[in-house]
Amino acid sequence: xxxxxxxxxxxxxxxxxxxxxxxxxxxxxxxxxxxxxxxxxxxxxxxxxxxxxxxxxxxxxxxxxxxxxxxxxxxxxxxxxxxxxxxxxxxxxxxxxxxxxxxxxxxxxxxxxxxxxxxxxxxxxxxxxxxxxxxxxxxxxxxxxxxxxxxxxxxxxxxxxxxxxxxxxxxxxxxxxxxxxxxxxxxxxxxxxxxxxxxxxxxxxxxxxxxxxxxxxxxxxxxxxxxxxxxxxxxxxxxxxxxxxxxxxxxxxxxxxxxxxxxxxxxxxxxxxxxxxxxxxxxxxxxxxxxxxxxxxxxxxxxxxxxxxxxxxxxxxxxxxxxxxxxxxxxxxxxxxxxx
Amino acid sequence: xxxxxxxxxxxxxxxxxxxxxxxxxxxxxxxxxxxxxxxxxxxxxxxxxxxxxxxxxxxxxxxxxxxxxxxxxxxxxxxxxxxxxxxxxxxxxxxxxxxxxxxxxxxxxxxxxxxxxxxxxxxxxxxxxxxxxxxxxxxxxxxxxxxxxxxxxxxxxxxxxxxxxxxxxxxxxxxxxxxxxxxxxxxxxxxxxxxxxxxxxxxxxxxxxxxxxxxxxxxxxxxxxxxxxxxxxxxxxxxxxxxxxxxxxxxxxxxxxxxxxxxxxxxxxxxxxxxxxxxxxxxxxxxxxxxxxxxxxxxxxxxxxxxxxxxxxxxxxxxxxxxxxxxxxxxxxxxxxxxx
DNA sequence: TTGAAAGCGCTAACAT
DNA sequence: ATGTTAGCGCTTTCAA
Numbered sequence: 001x002x003x004x005x006x007x008x009x010x011x012x013x014x015x016x017x018x019x020x021x022x023x024x025x026x027x028x029x030x031x032x033x034x035x036x037x038x039x040x041x042x043x044x045x046x047x048x049x050x051x052x053x054x055x056x057x058x059x060x061x062x063x064x065x066x067x068x069x070x071x072x073x074x075x076x077x078x079x080x081x082x083x084x085x086x087x088x089x090x091x092x093x094x095x096x097x098x099x100x101x102x103x104x105x106x107x108x109x110x111x112x113x114x115x116x117x118x119x120x121x122x123x124x125x126x127x128x129x130x131x132x133x134x135x136x137x138x139x140x141x142x143x144x145x146x147x148x149x150x151x152x153x154x155x156x157x158x159x160x161x162x163x164x165x166x167x168x169x170x171x172x173x174x175x176x177x178x179x180x181x182x183x184x185x186x187x188x189x190x191x192x193x194x195x196x197x198x199x200x201x202x203x204x205x206x207x208x209x210x211x212x213x214x215x216x217x218x219x220x221x222x223x224x225x226x227x228x229x230x231x232x233x234x235x236x237x238x239x240x241x242x243x244x245x246x247x248x249x250x251x252x253x254x255x256x257x258x259x260x261x262x263x264x265x266x267x268x269x270x271x272x273x274x275x276x277x278x279x280x281x282x283x284x285x286x287x288x289x290x291x292x293x294x295x296x297x298x299x300x301x302x303x304x305x306x307x308x309x310x311x312x313x314x315x316x317x318x319x320x321x322x323x324x325x326x327x328x329x330x331x332x333x334x335x336x337x338x339x340x
Numbered sequence: 341x342x343x344x345x346x347x348x349x350x351x352x353x354x355x356x357x358x359x360x361x362x363x364x365x366x367x368x369x370x371x372x373x374x375x376x377x378x379x380x381x382x383x384x385x386x387x388x389x390x391x392x393x394x395x396x397x398x399x400x401x402x403x404x405x406x407x408x409x410x411x412x413x414x415x416x417x418x419x420x421x422x423x424x425x426x427x428x429x430x431x432x433x434x435x436x437x438x439x440x441x442x443x444x445x446x447x448x449x450x451x452x453x454x455x456x457x458x459x460x461x462x463x464x465x466x467x468x469x470x471x472x473x474x475x476x477x478x479x480x481x482x483x484x485x486x487x488x489x490x491x492x493x494x495x496x497x498x499x500x501x502x503x504x505x506x507x508x509x510x511x512x513x514x515x516x517x518x519x520x521x522x523x524x525x526x527x528x529x530x531x532x533x534x535x536x537x538x539x540x541x542x543x544x545x546x547x548x549x550x551x552x553x554x555x556x557x558x559x560x561x562x563x564x565x566x567x568x569x570x571x572x573x574x575x576x577x578x579x580x581x582x583x584x585x586x587x588x589x590x591x592x593x594x595x596x597x598x599x600x601x602x603x604x605x606x607x608x609x610x611x612x613x614x615x616x617x618x619x620x621x622x623x624x625x626x627x628x629x630x631x632x633x634x635x636x637x638x639x640x641x642x643x644x645x646x647x648x649x650x651x652x653x654x655x656x657x658x659x660x661x662x663x664x665x666x667x668x669x670x671x672x673x674x675x676x677x678x679x680x
Numbered sequence: 681t682t683g684a685a686a687g688c689g690c691t692a693a694c695a696t
Numbered sequence: 697a698t699g700t701t702a703g704c705g706c707t708t709t710c711a712a
Binding site for chain 3: 383
């Protein structure tokens with residue numbers, strides 16, 4: 001059977017083989033590999049030559065077992081398909097490049113129980129550190145997990161030992177988006193919310209309220225509809241909003257995916273963007289610049305967030321992570337908004 | 341109490357701890373965990389209780405070291421941010437759920453050298469199997485890698501030991517897309533190609549040519565422009581096409597992202613879709629249904645491809661993977677195409 | 681049925 | 697500077 005043959009063929013080369021081949025002891029081989037202690041030049045050459053000839057690859061698991069470190073970082077995301085997360089992932093990936101660390105990615109699918117489950121899985125694999133990208137875990141739970149290994153968490157501020165948080169003001173973003181609309185003369189500004197329990201979503205709503213208050217506009221509950229951060233939520237929300245008959249001239253969608261769904265409904269119902277209704281999103285996803293018309297949105301430095309998380313965690317793991325400056329949130333004015 | 345001590349010391353609980361707590365030997369504990377041999381009922385209870393009380397999690401690395409298996413599957417993708425890959429990832433993720441296998445994902449960034457590099461990394465981690473999602477590696481290279489561990493590769497047909505390929509006819513998809521346009525009366529059909537070395541891209545082009553030939557339309561080289569499978573490539577290509585002055589009434593873009601870029605240029609130049617120009621994409625990405633207007637495209641069963649890959653690999657690893665039927669390619673007619 | 685003991689491949693005392 | 701050796705936590709003979 002193929003599997004048997006595979007196992008049979010797979011004569012893993014060990015340090016012992018290398019040692020024999022080079023005529024030295026295993027500890028000398030180990031020392032050369034790890035560069036811990038000085039070794040005479042001729043032996044080094046002999047060993048390096050043997051390693052090359054034998055195509056020796058150290059068994060990381062044996063090493064892990066010995067050193068109690070696994071050189072893996074667990075990443076909890078919510079949805080592999082969300083462009084939001086994948087952008088952060090890119091930064092993370094870049095951040096651990098050439099550090100010897102590998103990433104194990106698991107999805108929580110926006111479910112606290114599943115999240116906890118997945119983290120347990122990660123811990124069973126003895127990951128050296130954890131990156132938790134938003135999610136529904138409670139601060140207490142995270143603090144508890146942090147007793148096992150260092151954690152970097154995004155989207156909220158946690159003050160606990162062994163935890164770093166990467167936090168940037170979604171409230172400010174919501175404020176920026178709404179103020180932009182206000183400055184364009186809009187006063188009837190609808191808001192399509194994100195998941196009600198999602199901290200980012202809540203903050204964005206707060207920013208919306210703040211900008212409204214500042215402009216002396218009273219918040220009309222009829223203009224607030226529920227979305228779910230996905231395209232389809234935007235579709236439902238916009239349909240509901242339109243069906244309610246409440247008049248509005250602008251919409252602030254809690255994220256770009258929501259905006260995309262909303263925009264489709266608008267177009268389908270013959271409502272022009274931005275001529276009839278202005279639209280602002282949040283995230284500046286890679287595709288948002290290519291929509292028709294290109295979407296005005298709030299740019300989050302997602303890639304840098306990923307890099308920053310990596311750097312923070314590496315720091316906690318005693319590695320010298322390069323410091324990453326986190327750019328601020330930024331309003332990107334494109335073509336879905338105009339003066340009323 | 342033992343638990344307190346262990347938790348306080350933050351020390352990993354080992355089989356030895358469990359054995360002591362339950363008053364049995366380590367081998368008995370191991371036997372119970374693995375269910376290999378029958379063990380008396382009272383001891384089993386005692387051990388299971390101890391495991392629960394101590395919150396014992398077996399160290400997978402030690403187990404790996406002993407058994408020579410790591411319970412990890414390496415996945416080579418090209419781009420974490422591409423919706424194409426993430427959709428397949430989802431299926432993969434679902435496919436290994438509850439099997440005990442974890443996925444390690446690495447990106448090749450469409451570069452053969454980087455791909456080989458990343459695979460070496462994966463092999464250094466002794467992954468039990470590999471899933472290679474398209475890419476630029478040669479068949480020979482893959483066959484060579486397959487000597488170390490079983491491989492499932494997508495997007496091409498490889499006949500080699502220890503390799504399974506998941507292949508579906510991009511050529512047929514290209515044919516379907518083009519024939520749809522032809523059936524709508526179009527005869528001047530432009531094609532925005534994918535990366536010239538990408539096998540999927542090449543096949544789609546072949547399908548295009550085939551449909552044209554079948555309809556007795558001679559291929560006009562002026563109507564073929566180069567893209568790169570990304571939005572920006574679509575932008576450049578469409579600009580070039582328009583600037584060339586070559587007349588056309590329809591465009592087949594080699595993938596949805598390309599179509600998105602092309603569509604933005606069209607809109608920006610005041611060319612209406614589908615009134616002036618019909619547009620067909622390829623992939624049916626999650627967002628494509630939400631474009632304005634919703635994109636006519638070829639649906640690839642990407643999620644199922646992921647599941648299928650998982651099932652195939654699990655099978656090669658001696659696990660009982662559930663068989664997944666791969667749905668065929670399918671033309672999804674939405675609103676970017678119309679009769680000329 | 682159970683326990684004792686021998687490793688899996690590696691690193692790091694401890695010797696020399 | 698180099699070799700010898702004792703484990704890391706687990707599974708699996710081999711005995712009993």
